[in-house]
Amino acid sequence: MNHCYHCDLPVPPGKSYPVEINGVQQQMCCPGCQAVAKAIVDNGLTDFYQYRTAKSRQPDEALAELLNNLTLYDQPEVQKSFVQHDSGETRQASLMLEGIVCAACVWLNERHVNALPGVKEFRINYSTRRALVKWDDAEIHLSDILKAISAIGYIAHPFDASRQEKLQKRERGRALRGLAIAGLGAMQVMMLAVAMYASDSEGMDEGLRHFMRWISLVITLPVVFYSAAPFFKSAWRDLKYRQLGMDVPVSLAIGLAFAASAWGTVTQQGEIYFDSVTMFTFFLLGGRYLEMMARHRAGQAAEELIRLLPVTATRVVGQQEQVISASELHIDDVLRVKPGETVPADGRIIEGSSAVDESLLSGESMPVSRTVGDRIIGGSINTASPLLMRVEQLGEDTVLSSIVRLLDRAQTEKPRLAQLADRLAGWFVAVILILAGIIAWYWWQHDPAHAFHITLSVLVVTCPCALSLATPAALVAATGRLTRLGLLTTRGHALETLARVNHIVFDKTGTLTEGELTLEQIIPLAQLSEEQVHALAAAVETGSEHPVAQAITAQINTSMSVTNSQSYTGRGMQATVDGHIYRLGTPEFVSELNQQPLQHQALEWSKGIIVLGDATRMLALFVLSDKLREQADSTIADLKSMKIKVSLLSGDREEIVNSIANKLAISHARAGLLPEQKLAAIQTMQQQGEIVAMVGDGVNDAPVLAASQVSIAMGSGSQIAHASADMVLLSSRLPHIVEGIRMSRRTLSIIKQNLIWALGYNLVALPLAAAGMVAPWMAAIGMSASSLIVVLNALRLTR
């Protein structure tokens, strides 16, 4: 079969949408792709097709409707929230871009938009997929820029680069500066330190020695007082709240080693440890920087949830319709929601009936029918026919906002094993500090001349370097390995917890299944062939946006003339094809037309069955199903063999959930659950002492993902699911979850080895140091060596 040159979807047989690219006629799959490819060629940007490394996304046709409303973005009231005014008519806004799949997309957008007259600057950040645009409002309007972007197949939304983003930028800058100063300082100090080490055997002029010490002190000053400041601040905060975190001994080690070295430099006697101070600071800051970057990336995804609500709404006043910005809506406004549009607020239907896709809230795969008097939820999508609704809830009161709140709460209530580790470290630190105090006091009584150096040796030798590196080093190594597999870890504790998981809970739609209906089987009932009934069914469904229609029309093209096409919400479609009336829908709906009973064993298969009939007889059955993901069954079997319980919690209908559960041999399955009920189910499991991992994909899963001890979101799932999950399965391949659990178990055993080594080393070194048998320089070497061994051991995980 031919594939679309633009988006790589199959080209429907018998249709032709050619575009000439670089002198070759290329086939497209739909008018949308054809228009986009033509726009790209006409603007002289054909190089895009050479550069790109991934196929583009098919332009969304429903959005063409939305584009007509773009002029709304030019109104000053709407622009207030996201546009900055520079000098004169120059304005500046941040845009969120959808559809960016590879670097060539960035190139294409930048070239295309920068070529527009009046655009002063347009730059895309490849990592965040966000753009900054500056334009001269006298020459071009924002809506024209947005239209130009959609002409080449991408969607841009303006957004408020909120305070949070600015704060994050500042935090990032601060961390980078600290890291750079520590890194450069460490290199310089190390260079001088090597010279001084060598001088012990080679001999060095005493004056030069002092000079080098002073220089080391000068270089170390900014490292300690600028780069290491975050450690001191956090240690101070810990002490204020009467806690002992890892930052307390870290600050103490840095502070004391620096003080002792500075003292040694000024008084010209004793050892100096400037090299240890700067290296230690640099390595710790490096780890924290990586952690912070992962956190910021996760935070950005959450912000994008707000985008689910449309920015515009169509208000009906008397006989007139006006397009307004969503922020101008009031309670009791009457709105028109066209097919394909997103419902802008919570409300009640006052005219019309339609099928509404509420997968946002319920996770149900099929649209549900809603008619006059029913409530509809902001953020759900109207799939069938136009509706009039009255607004009842806005902003904070909507269901969507309540999901976000639920998510916030679940995130804060999350059980944190990391806290336990911190508390253990606190005990360790307390013990060391008390011991150091006792040792100092003892030596002060017996040999005051050596008391300070011995105490320092004790602190340096027991410096929690190896101990504090033991866990992060192993985690970083394992995380890197898993990322290459396509399992992204977004929170530090995820791996640790994953290793202990004994109950794994799956969502159904989009997780165990692909999340799209496909036509599985056609059963002809009359004397027509499969192809004939399929073509008829496709003709009846022509023009419908319903998922069932998409499944049926996906691989076929009909040339029959269709008239009087009518949709009956929740029941089916009726149309006149080549002069005959046909119905396609539920068995009851079709038998109303032909008064024929329908009996077939397929009806008991507990699957989606659609019937095609004409005025006299039943013609065919269409079996639709949501396809299982590849290797779902082997994944479940592997998990069971690892002694992990498997459950299925879904918002979907009971019979569908049960059929999937049977197929995969999952004994514990529950259907028809709302997000709150899923949350409650997980909490019950947790109260029974189980460590629960949740795998899900939808917005409705977000609170549950956040509440379970460790959560994995599918890469194909919604942004908000990514934001609330501890891990993201970018590859969307289920076996990688099993791999991830194996890896996490190995990681945990490496961490254990590391901790035992670090503790054992401390136990041996501490008495020696306390007895005054370890000189500080020996302590420093011992400390470095123990850290090195811990890191090397962790590196075994990358193989």
Next chain:
Amino acid sequence: MNILYLLIPIGLVILGFAVWVFIWAVRSGQYEDLEGPAYRILMDDDDPLIPGNQNKHNQSADDDKPS
């Protein structure tokens, strides 16, 4: 070895310069996008500047002229 009394302070000045350059780079946003520039350099608009391509462009321009 007395030269070290001069060289090490010079090293210190260079270090200060390196730190200043880095801070300037962070301020001007060069660390905001670490992935993009790697691709951007490969997709420059230098096609007509490559000798072979230039001929092609000229040729096609020539083709348009009535001979």
